[in-house]
Amino acid sequence: MSDTPGPPPSGGAGPSSTRKEPPSGSAGPLTTRTSPRRGAHPLARFLVRRVLLAVLMAWGITLVTFVLTNLVPGDPVAANLGQRALGDPAIVAQWRAEHGLDQPLWRQYLLHLQGLLQGDLGTSQQSHRPVSQDLAEFVPATLELAGAAILVSLVLGVAFGVVAALRRDRLSDHALRVLSLIGISVPTFWLALVAFYVFFYRLQLTPGSGRVDAALGLAPAVTGMQTVDALLAGRWDIFSSAVAHLVTPALVLALYTIGLLTRFTRSAVLEVLGQDYVRAARAKGLPGRVVLFRYVLRSALVPIITVAGLAFGSLLSGTVLVEAIFAWPGIGQYAYKSATTLDLPAVMGVGLVVGVVYLVINLVVDVLYGVIDPRVRLQ
Amino acid sequence: MRRRDPLARKGLLRRLPEAWRQPLAVVGAVLAVAWLVIALAAPVLAPHDPLAQDLPRLAPPGPDHWFGTDQLGRDILSRVMYGARVSIPLTLLLVALSVLIGGLLGACAGYFGRWADETIMRVADLVFAFPTVILAMVVAAALGPSLANAVLAVLVVAWPAYARVTRGLVLGVREREFVLSGRLLGFSAWRSLRVDVLPNVTGPVLVLATLDIGTALLLLSGLSFLGLGAKPPSPEWGAMVASGVEVFDSWWVATFPGLAILTVVLAFNFLGDTLRDALDPRTARAIKERAL
Numbered sequence: 219m220s221d222t223p224g225p226p227p228s229g230g231a232g233p234s235s236t237r238k239e240p241p242s243g244s245a246g247p248l249t250t251r252t253s254p255r256r257g258a259h260p261l262a263r264f265l266v267r268r269v270l271l272a273v274l275m276a277w278g279i280t281l282v283t284f285v286l287t288n289l290v291p292g293d294p295v296a297a298n299l300g301q302r303a304l305g306d307p308a309i310v311a312q313w314r315a316e317h318g319l320d321q322p323l324w325r326q327y328l329l330h331l332q333g334l335l336q337g338d339l340g341t342s343q344q345s346h347r348p349v350s351q352d353l354a355e356f357v358p359a360t361l362e363l364a365g366a367a368i369l370v371s372l373v374l375g376v377a378f379g380v381v382a383a384l385r386r387d388r389l390s391d392h393a394l395r396v397l398s399l400i401g402i403s404v405p406t407f408w409l410a411l412v413a414f415y416v417f418f419y420r421l422q423l424t425p426g427s428g429r430v431d432a433a434l435g436l437a438p439a440v441t442g443m444q445t446v447d448a449l450l451a452g453r454w455d456i457f458s459s460a461v462a463h464l465v466t467p468a469l470v471l472a473l474y475t476i477g478l479l480t481r482f483t484r485s486a487v488l489e490v491l492g493q494d495y496v497r498a499a500r501a502k503g504l505p506g507r508v509v510l511f512r513y514v515l516r517s518a519l520v521p522i523i524t525v526a527g528l529a530f531g532s533l534l535s536g537t538v539l540v541e542a543i544f545a546w547p548g549i550g551q552y553a554y555k556s557a558t559t560l561d562l563p564a565v566m567g568v569g570l571v572v573g574v575v576y577l578v579i580n581l582v583v584d585v586l587y588g589v590i591d592p593r594v595r596l597q
Numbered sequence: 598m599r600r601r602d603p604l605a606r607k608g609l610l611r612r613l614p615e616a617w618r619q620p621l622a623v624v625g626a627v628l629a630v631a632w633l634v635i636a637l638a639a640p641v642l643a644p645h646d647p648l649a650q651d652l653p654r655l656a657p658p659g660p661d662h663w664f665g666t667d668q669l670g671r672d673i674l675s676r677v678m679y680g681a682r683v684s685i686p687l688t689l690l691l692v693a694l695s696v697l698i699g700g701l702l703g704a705c706a707g708y709f710g711r712w713a714d715e716t717i718m719r720v721a722d723l724v725f726a727f728p729t730v731i732l733a734m735v736v737a738a739a740l741g742p743s744l745a746n747a748v749l750a751v752l753v754v755a756w757p758a759y760a761r762v763t764r765g766l767v768l769g770v771r772e773r774e775f776v777l778s779g780r781l782l783g784f785s786a787w788r789s790l791r792v793d794v795l796p797n798v799t800g801p802v803l804v805l806a807t808l809d810i811g812t813a814l815l816l817l818s819g820l821s822f823l824g825l826g827a828k829p830p831s832p833e834w835g836a837m838v839a840s841g842v843e844v845f846d847s848w849w850v851a852t853f854p855g856l857a858i859l860t861v862v863l864a865f866n867f868l869g870d871t872l873r874d875a876l877d878p879r880t881a882r883a884i885k886e887r888a889l
Contacts, residue, residue: 399863407835412851532728538731538734560738576727
């Protein structure tokens with residue numbers, strides 16, 4: 219997000235009245251350019267602005283996926299029709315007309331956009347089903363996995379970060395620093411393989427692949443998330459099996475974000491610890507726990523939430539590398555299969571859906587900003 | 598005469614030797630140098646031809662083959678060593694290109710402002726709207742699977758971070774007196790950027806680049822793991838891990854190339870983290886905020 223551009227450098231080098239830019243350029247998503255309109259509630263105005271921006275970005279995402287699909291050097295006709303059909307020019311022409319490939323590119327994009335608005339993401343070359351149908355089936359499993367992982371990362375990452383900040387420069391701080399650096403250095407796809415091998419194949423501590431024991435069957439689908447559905451159906455056996463299946467992939471996925479959040483929480487808490495109001499709270503004799511939770515964590519939470527929103531993106535990315543190994547039937551595994559077989563409509567569909575989910579998450583984070591921190595001014 | 602921001606000089610030059618006394622930096626440097634040596638001397642060090650398929654298949658690690666052999670009877674130790682010649686130079690090239698492209702665009706955005714700023718930063722925002730692996734995967738799939746295209750795909754997702762950092766830093770110095778006086782003396786925009794602005798930007802950008810080497814390698818090998826990067830016979834680490842998935846119970850096939858990725862990434866993360874702490878806290882904070 220950009221600040222109000224200051225006066226141009228060559229323009230009248232006015233006296234010190236020129237507006238000073240903060241050294242880091244911009245402060246946060248809320249200090250964006252807003253025209254000083256009056257009337258509407260600032261929060262409402264902010265929300266409208268952010269939603270409009272999100273819609274604009276979503277449109278940009280469709281443009282990106284469309285352009286990328288059309289960059290492909292390979293001929294989509296060759297990829298979709300069999301050898302014999304390819305020999306017949308009439309069939310080829312008919313196929314091209316059917317898929318709008320005989321139209322100019324901009325009309326193809328409009329057709330594509332029209333299709334998107336109607337929920338048509340094209341047809342997967344692998345499953346020969348509409349991509350939207352495939353995705354609808356796989357999205358809940360991924361949301362369950364990524365949701366569990368972000369929960370674990372938030373709890374552990376924030377806890378580790380607070381400990382590191384409070385015990386600054388002691389042994390535990392240094393140990394956590396090394397551990398979090400290792401956490402962000404491990405290749406996720408490799409860790410998934412190692413965890414699967416060690417915990418399932420060797421030690422047989424965890425159930426292997428899939429989401430629940432095959433013998434139990436799936437809980438009746440309501441949300442598509444097994445843990446939630448099992449609870450709704452009151453099936454404790456399925457619930458515990460689902461949780462057992464969830465633990466390893468979620469932890470593998472979470473390791474990177476745990477490392478990330480530990481480091482950011484540490485620096486955010488350290489920054490707040492040095493503030494006058496924290497010193498004042500201590501000086502007036504408030505117990506340490508009260509100071510930590512009510513004064514320090516509350517204001518440290520703002521940068522942490524931002525990072526968590528961004529970390530969710532890396533979790534969604536990570537599912538592509540993790541789900542395939544745990545045979546977790548989510549969009550990650552779908553993307554993996556589509557990528558390895560170069561099933562472009564499916565790959566673009568995943569890109570589109572994940573891009574939009576990510577957009578929504580960051581929109582929510584921006585709004586949370588104002589809720590958590592009353593100091594954030596909605597200009 | 599070159600005018601530097603005194604803070605930048607203090608941050609980079611005077612405090613660097615102190616940084617090297619940090620154990621993390623030493624471990625990182627040793628690891629990085631070791632890998633560079635392995636990459637350079639692979640033909641001398643490797644006990645076997647990385648592509649020759651004349652050894653017993655899937656032999657576990659032992660005195661003959663320290664890291665075992667894979668399903669085609671190739672020596673994994675040799676392949677891991679040769680893999681350093683594939684991954685490390687490509688990653689370094691990748692990061693250098695991102696710094697160059699992102700830095701240049703970011704500097705233009707920050708210095709000229711207005712429409713240049715708007716255009717460049719909106720495109721950067723668009724890239725940030727995608728999670729990186731997903732966008733890189735989509736780009737690599739669209740370009741067709743090859744190592745060069747994988748590098749291009751990672752480049753597409755990597756440059757905006759540098760554009761943001763550089764833009765922020767340039768905004769910070771743009772109106773400082775020494776820049777303004779340079780302009781008043783008649784410096785062209787290009788000269789002003791090069792002589793007055795650039796020296797104040799390089800430090801933090803280099804730190805970000807060091808930290809980014811690890812991320813870039815993870816992405817690149819991840820794409821190869823997905824089959825969107827290196828082609829089969831090439832001893833690329835990500836592709837080697839992928840081949841280990843097929844022969845699951847021969848754990849050594851996937852384990853050692855994975856450890857290679859881990860140690861290289863760790864080396865640069867240790868170095869970058871120490872460098873960042875060594876810089877003065879003001880710029881360090883700027884990096885932290887932009888590096889996302």
